[in-house]
Amino acid sequence: METRKFVRQNPWWTDKEWIDKDKHLRKKKASKLDWSPRLRFFFKFNKDAIYTLRGPRQVGKTTLVKTMIRERLESGVEGRRVFYWTCDLVSGSKELASMLESYVEWAKSSFDGRLFLFLDEISSVKDWQKGIKYLVDTGSLENCTIFLTGSHSLDIRKASERLPGRRGIVDDVLDKILPPMKFSEYIDVRSKKLRNVIRSLDLLTRLSRQRAIFQLAKAIIPKEIKELSLYSNELSRLFEDYLITGGVAPAIDSYISEGKISTNIYETYVSVMLGDAMRWQKKEVYMAQIIRRIIESLSSQVSWNSLGKQTDLGSHHTVAEYVDVLESSFVVSCIYRLDKNKGVPYFSKEKKIHFQDPFIFHALRGWSFSLPYYQSTVEFLGNTEDRTKLVESVICNHLIRMAFNLMPSSEYKYTNKVTYWTSKHLREVDFAVRLNDKFLPIEVKCKSAFNRTDLFGLYGFIKGGSSYGGIVVTKDLLKTRGKITFIPNYLFLTLI
Numbered sequence: 004m005e006t007r008k009f010v011r012q013n014p015w016w017t018d019k020e021w022i023d024k025d026k027h028l029r030k031k032k033a034s035k036l037d038w039s040p041r042l043r044f045f046f047k048f049n050k051d052a053i054y055t056l057r058g059p060r061q062v063g064k065t066t067l068v069k070t071m072i073r074e075r076l077e078s079g080v081e082g083r084r085v086f087y088w089t090c091d092l093v094s095g096s097k098e099l100a101s102m103l104e105s106y107v108e109w110a111k112s113s114f115d116g117r118l119f120l121f122l123d124e125i126s127s128v129k130d131w132q133k134g135i136k137y138l139v140d141t142g143s144l145e146n147c148t149i150f151l152t153g154s155h156s157l158d159i160r161k162a163s164e165r166l167p168g169r170r171g172i173v174d175d176v177l178d179k180i181l182p183p184m185k186f187s188e189y190i191d192v193r194s195k196k197l198r199n200v201i202r203s204l205d206l207l208t209r210l211s212r213q214r215a216i217f218q219l220a221k222a223i224i225p226k227e228i229k230e231l232s233l234y235s236n237e238l239s240r241l242f243e244d245y246l247i248t249g250g251v252a253p254a255i256d257s258y259i260s261e262g263k264i265s266t267n268i269y270e271t272y273v274s275v276m277l278g279d280a281m282r283w284q285k286k287e288v289y290m291a292q293i294i295r296r297i298i299e300s301l302s303s304q305v306s307w308n309s310l311g312k313q314t315d316l317g318s319h320h321t322v323a324e325y326v327d328v329l330e331s332s333f334v335v336s337c338i339y340r341l342d343k344n345k346g347v348p349y350f351s352k353e354k355k356i357h358f359q360d361p362f363i364f365h366a367l368r369g370w371s372f373s374l375p376y377y378q379s380t381v382e383f384l385g386n387t388e389d390r391t392k393l394v395e396s397v398i399c400n401h402l403i404r405m406a407f408n409l410m411p412s413s414e415y416k417y418t419n420k421v422t423y424w425t426s427k428h429l430r431e432v433d434f435a436v437r438l439n440d441k442f443l444p445i446e447v448k449c450k451s452a453f454n455r456t457d458l459f460g461l462y463g464f465i466k467g468g469s470s471y472g473g474i475v476v477t478k479d480l481l482k483t484r485g486k487i488t489f490i491p492n493y494l495f496l497t498l499i
Contacts, residue, residue, distance in 0.1 A: 184250030
């Protein structure tokens with residue numbers, strides 16, 4: 004084995020202390036953010052398993068991998084039983100298989116115990132599934148736990164198709180997702196006082212949060228929300244910051260340190276996102292056009308044909324392909340109109356497209372419209388109508404995560420769980436979320452006072468049956484009225 008080549012990316016083979024000099028971990032230590040994703044507790048290191056870890060660029064996947072490596076070393080694992088490789092320059096599946104086979108044969112002949120293999124940005128390797136399949140079929144990966152990171156969910160779909168029955172038997176979901184911080188995590192890293200309050204209310208546990216959501220769905224304000232409402236001023240301020248930084252750690256760190264987000268933070272995200280799009284044979288000029296059209300249509304119903312207007316993309320099939328790349332890269336989410344009688348979406352009708360994170364939205368808006376990034380962010384949020392549209396996207400992303408957590412699966416599918424609804428009288432409900440055998444209708448209104456006409460959509464949805472009571476996500480109003488619960492956005496999001 005050519006150990007010298009491997010040592011470059013595995014310096015802890017010669018000195019375990021080297022892990023503390025790793026650039027990602029040093030940057031994490033120097034950051035003003037004390038954030039370690041809870042996801043690292045959901046991997047099992049004592050099983051033969053092939054895990055995938057996916058999520059958008061710049062969200063911290065490599066840092067999480069390096070953190071897990073350090074934890075293995077600190078637990079007493081011999082350093083040479085831990086292998087890391089960034090796959091950007093691996094030419095194909097044959098080189099990948101040859102490299103891993105060489106390492107595994109050497110390590111097993113030299114050391115006893117389980118091996119841990121971390122392959123970063125595996126999506127960069129063409130047909131990487133073939134290389135992994137070969138190693139599994141030849142028995143090379145016995146007594147190995149493998150972690151593969153990637154930034155594109157299309158790649159994961161191929162993995163599931165090409166590695167059936169070859170990824171290990173683990174009583175868990177093997178495909179993990181690391182999205183940007185949700186608002187409750189943002190609170191956790193921005194305010195020690197609020198972190199302690201949330202923990203004292205037992206709102207860190209998934210079951211407690213879900214129980215509170217179901218109470219809201221029945222027009223009951225949970226005692227935890229009543230207590231949190233005492234901290235509304237602080238929570239509201241943090242939510243305003245969240246609409247600027249999103250849940251992307253470098254953006255948050257820059258904002259805390261400098262009072263704004265540095266241009267290079269935006270440009271780095273745009274650059275790596277475009278690099279991924281080019282890998283999928285998408286043109287930069289077309290990508291800019293479709294992103295502009297999505298932003299112009301934010302929170303509105305669109306078809307592929309209407310979205311393609313004022314672009315050079317040509318057919319609606321090409322438009323759909325570009326949006327699919329954005330969706331698979333964790334940039335946007337598409338939700339469809341609900342057929343309430345059948346309880347499933349109309350996939351052939353208009354859809355709504357939301358951005359998955361505020362920072363990602365601002366970065367791509369600044370790039371596609373050639374605007375100064377941070378200045379245009381502040382100006383956008385200063386417009387009430389624009390701000391409401393972005394809040395609706397934030398709510399959408401959090402509802403998708405809530406629905407996914409209720410029923411985790413290897414595929415991050417949400418189209419049957421989060422939809423919108425329009426009545427025959429064209430009264431609309433922003434979101435209809437499937438909770439067990441019923442739907443929870445949700446309206447997003449960034450204001451504090453309401454009349455009956457504001458709620459016609461919710462009343463119509465509830466009257467049609469198969470529904471919980473409705474929720475109106477407000478600016479700052481907390482109350483119930485009949486079957487409707489009004490709750491401020493910053494309080495609602497703490498439960499997800």
